[in-house]
Amino acid sequence: MSISKSLFLGCFLVLSGGAAVTASDDPKNGLGGRPNLGIPMTEADIKSWDITILPDGTNLPPGSGIASTGEKLFIEKGCNQCHGDGAAGGSNGALITDQKIEIGNIFSNKTIKNFWANSTTLYDYIRRAMPWPSPRTLSNEEVYALVAYILAGNKLIEPNAVMDAKTLPLVKMPNRDNFILRFPERI
Numbered sequence: 001m002s003i004s005k006s007l008f009l010g011c012f013l014v015l016s017g018g019a020a021v022t023a024s025d026d027p028k029n030g031l032g033g034r035p036n037l038g039i040p041m042t043e044a045d046i047k048s049w050d051i052t053i054l055p056d057g058t059n060l061p062p063g064s065g066i067a068s069t070g071e072k073l074f075i076e077k078g079c080n081q082c083h084g085d086g087a088a089g090g091s092n093g094a095l096i097t098d099q100k101i102e103i104g105n106i107f108s109n110k111t112i113k114n115f116w117a118n119s120t121t122l123y124d125y126i127r128r129a130m131p132w133p134s135p136r137t138l139s140n141e142e143v144y145a146l147v148a149y150i151l152a153g154n155k156l157i158e159p160n161a162v163m164d165a166k167t168l169p170l171v172k173m174p175n176r177d178n179f180i181l182r183f184p185e186r187i
Contacts, residue, residue, distance in 0.1 A: 053124035057169030060123065063140030064164035067157075070149025073142055077131045087153055096153035101175075113154040117179045119171035123147050144168070 053059050074080055074087060084090030088097065094111060101108040101115065112122060127143045129135045138146070148163040156171055157163070163171075 053120050055118040057120050060165035061140045063144050064162050065141050065145025065148050067148040067152035067159050070145035095150050116173055117176045119168055
């Protein structure tokens with residue numbers, strides 16, 4: 001054994017208190033000789049994180065919302081603290097803007113209106129990641145209302161339009177045709 005391997009093994013044993021790392025063969029844990037780390041995931045554990053919304057609206061939950069409710073929630077939930085008043089931009093990007101992508105400029109500000117391909121992605125992202133720093137705390141209705149507020153603010157839907165699992169996938173994003181699907185057969 002080389003000096004470096006001996007030194008590594010010695011440091012490891014000292015840091016681990018001399019205990020050897022072993023796999024558990026206890027049949028009660030169901031791990032069959034694998035390291036006794038964590039606990040097996042249940043179907044309920046997996047289902048709580050299996051919340052992906054597909055571009056066609058598959059997996060959108062029940063509920064609905066309108067822009068006027070979303071505008072109030074934008075302030076109540078603190079969205080304006082990062083995205084500014086009226087979602088016009090703050091410490092984080094603008095959610096409502098008329099800014100256009102400059103052709104050939106890869107550094108153009110990419111916004112929901114000028115860059116996102118699918119309206120359902122907005123629902124998926126807000127439900128999964130917002131509000132910061134407490135994601136996944138919004139109800140389905142709150143997410144639909146916030147989506148309606150942002151889409152109406154960008155003049156992609158009428159201000160009184162109801163967003164739900166049937167209407168949201170019908171919203172056509174202006175830049176939808178400028179994306180190339182890398183693996184179209186997987187959709």
